[in-house]
Amino acid sequence: MLKRLMSTSNDVSFTILRLVLGVVYFAHGAQKMLGWFGGFGFHATIGFFMHMGMPAAVAFLVICTEFFGGLGLIVGLLTRIAALGIGVEMIGAIFMVHLQNGFFMNWMGNQKGEGFEYHLLAIAVAAALLLRGAGAFSLDRTLSK
Numbered sequence: 001m002l003k004r005l006m007s008t009s010n011d012v013s014f015t016i017l018r019l020v021l022g023v024v025y026f027a028h029g030a031q032k033m034l035g036w037f038g039g040f041g042f043h044a045t046i047g048f049f050m051h052m053g054m055p056a057a058v059a060f061l062v063i064c065t066e067f068f069g070g071l072g073l074i075v076g077l078l079t080r081i082a083a084l085g086i087g088v089e090m091i092g093a094i095f096m097v098h099l100q101n102g103f104f105m106n107w108m109g110n111q112k113g114e115g116f117e118y119h120l121l122a123i124a125v126a127a128a129l130l131l132r133g134a135g136a137f138s139l140d141r142t143l144s145k
Helices: 002-006 012-034 042-051 056-075 079-101 117-132 139-144
Strands: none
Touching: 002 079, 002 139, 012 042, 012 056, 012 079, 012 117, 042 056, 056 079, 079 117
């Protein structure tokens, strides 16, 4: 089962998708987990999510999904699991926060918050990785041989 979960082609296009999504989510996860890149760190992020009405366990899973899922995508390890986690998280973010703000991002600063267009792109990339795997230059590919 693990071999099937990790199997992937030697397609470089999926490597590009995986690396870009991994770097973006690792950076966001590092903000939440470690306070890097201007983030608030683990405890403050948990508190913020709980203030929004999210249970602490779910907040913990969000932080872990972004941080460890991002790392997993960067190296191409358990890519399908990481992509599933990120896709589910983005669906949750759309419905919990961004749907009320409409489709578009808040480029001009004239909305109350950010729309969900970015989240749809992340879901699409995660879906491609979930369906096809990590691609070339991944630990998944190396370990599944």
